[in-house]
Structure formats: structure tokens, C-alpha cells
Amino acid sequence: MKVLRKIIKIDEELCNGCGQCVPDCAEGSLQIIDGKARLVADKLCDGLGACLGSCPTGALQVIEREADEFDEEAVEHFLASQKKEQPKTPVQPSGGCPSARLQTLQPMTPCQMANVPGLQTGSALAHWPVQIRLIPPTAPFLENCDLLVAADCTAVAYAGLQKDFLAGRVVMMGCPKFDDQQLYIDRFTEIFRTRTLKSLTILIMEVPCCHSMLQILKKAVDAAKPAFPIRHVVISTRGEIKEETAW
Numbered sequence: 001m002k003v004l005r006k007i008i009k010i011d012e013e014l015c016n017g018c019g020q021c022v023p024d025c026a027e028g029s030l031q032i033i034d035g036k037a038r039l040v041a042d043k044l045c046d047g048l049g050a051c052l053g054s055c056p057t058g059a060l061q062v063i064e065r066e067a068d069e070f071d072e073e074a075v076e077h078f079l080a081s082q083k084k085e086q087p088k089t090p091v092q093p094s095g096g097c098p099s100a101r102l103q104t105l106q107p108m109t110p111c112q113m114a115n116v117p118g119l120q121t122g123s124a125l126a127h128w129p130v131q132i133r134l135i136p137p138t139a140p141f142l143e144n145c146d147l148l149v150a151a152d153c154t155a156v157a158y159a160g161l162q163k164d165f166l167a168g169r170v171v172m173m174g175c176p177k178f179d180d181q182q183l184y185i186d187r188f189t190e191i192f193r194t195r196t197l198k199s200l201t202i203l204i205m206e207v208p209c210c211h212s213m214l215q216i217l218k219k220a221v222d223a224a225k226p227a228f229p230i231r232h233v234v235i236s237t238r239g240e241i242k243e244e245t246a247w
Contacts, residue, residue, distance in 0.1 A: 002066045006047035010037050014059035021051040023102055026138035027075045028082055042067040043074050053133045053183040103128040104141055124167040132174035137190040144196050145170040150203040151210045157239045176212035184216045192224035202232035206242050
């Protein structure tokens with residue numbers, strides 16, 4: 001049955017077939033076909049627009065038009081059929097970007113680090129990707145995690161970021177000055193509403209533009225009203241912890 005509802009529209013002239021939108025579509029309704037992103041079937045698209053922020057050319061938008069109703073059962077059957085058809089060694093869709101492929105990583109143990117010549121410290125990173133724009137709210141590593149939202153510059157300003165903040169946490173990184181702030185608000189609101197988080201740590205720089213990240217997350221918290229402890233930490237341009245506050 002067709003109804004008037006929100007659904008994804010793809011501008012084929014703007015689409016370059018990069019495939020970055022594909023991992024952000026939890027329903028699998030977007031695929032790269034003949035070098036372009038295509039909507040597999042209307043009933044597979046929920047119209048929420050989780051894929052919008054990953055498109056580098058702006059080829060995706062949410063519109064209202066007559067379309068088949070979103071069918072969760074059809075999505076489950078479709079994803080199950082896709083899983084059966086996948087080769088044992090997963091391949092990236094034609095033209096796809098490996099940077100957007102969801103991965104759960106295993107942080108190195110002290111014994112493993114000792115066996116790698118010249119390695120001073122191991123990485124505490126336990127997943128990929130790390131950019132806010134590339135992590136969909138449905139990413140499995142977000143469930144039941146301690147979440148670290150870090151402004152990009154903190155990674156180079158604070159020498160102890162891996163040990164003091166990243167270890168044991170899932171990290172989402174971005175720059176509120178250069179990225180789409182509304183995308184950030186929508187993404188975090190959906191994460192806070194749909195995932196169970198243990199805690200949220202916000203790591204920003206002391207520079208004025210970086211404080212936009214706090215406003216973004218406050219708006220998402222106000223909209224979702226999650227029940228977990230929140231703290232924010234401000235790093236100086238000299239790499240020192242300047243301020244630490246609990247919400």
C-alpha cells in the first residue's frame with residue numbers, strides 16, 4: 001500500500017558512486033549499482049536519513065512522496081538473504097570507501113606489544129570508523145558502551161589521550177566547526193534514544209569554536225533525556241587538562 005511519507009531521494013548527477021552511504025543504511029536499502037547509489041526498494045527505506053551525513057557530494061536528501069510503507073519484516077528477510085549471499089571474504093561494494101566499513105577491533109595486550117619490535121605502546125582503539133559522520137546509530141559497538149566524544153584536535157594536543165580517555169571506551173570524533181552541526185545533533189539524539197550507554201565523556205579544546213560540541217550534545221541530551229553520567233573535559237592548546245565538569 002502506498003502512502004505519503006518521508007523517503008530517500010538520490011540525485012544521480014551528484015552521486016559519484018563512492019559507497020560511503022551504504023554502511024550507514026542499517027536496513028540495507030542502499031546499494032551501489034552500475035556505479036551509482038540506488039534505493040533497492042521503497043519498503044526497505046525508513047526515511048530517517050541516517051545516510052545523509054556520509055554523502056560527500058550532497059546527493060542524498062529526504063523528501064516526501066507516495067511510496068510503499070516501510071516494512072520491518074521485509075527488511076529482516078532482505079538482510080538475511082543478503083547475508084547468505086555474501087562471500088566468506090567480504091568485499092567492499094564497487095567504488096566503496098574502506099574507511100566507512102564498520103569493524104570491531106581487539107586492542108593489543110601487553111604480551112602482544114612486547115613481541116612487536118620498536119613498538120612503544122599499543123593502540124586502545126577497539127573499533128572502526130571513528131568519525132561521527134561515519135558511525136551509524138546502529139553500530140553494534142555503541143551498545144552498552146562508555147562513549148567518548150572527542151573534538152579532532154584533542155588527539156594531537158593531549159599526549160595521554162589513548163591511556164587517559166580512549167582505553168575502554170568507544171570514541172566518536174569530529175569537528176563542530178567544519179561538519180554539519182544539525183547532523184551531529186540528530187545522530188547523537190538517535191544514539192541516546194536507541195542505545196544503552198554506560199557513560200558519556202566529552203573531550204574538547206579550549207578554543208571558542210570547539211565549545212559548539214558541548215551545545216550540540218546538550219541539545220541531543222535534552223531531546224533524548226538519557227540516564228547515564230556525563231562529564232566534559234577541556235584541553236588547553238598546550239595539551240593540559242584545563243577544566244573538568246560533571247553534568
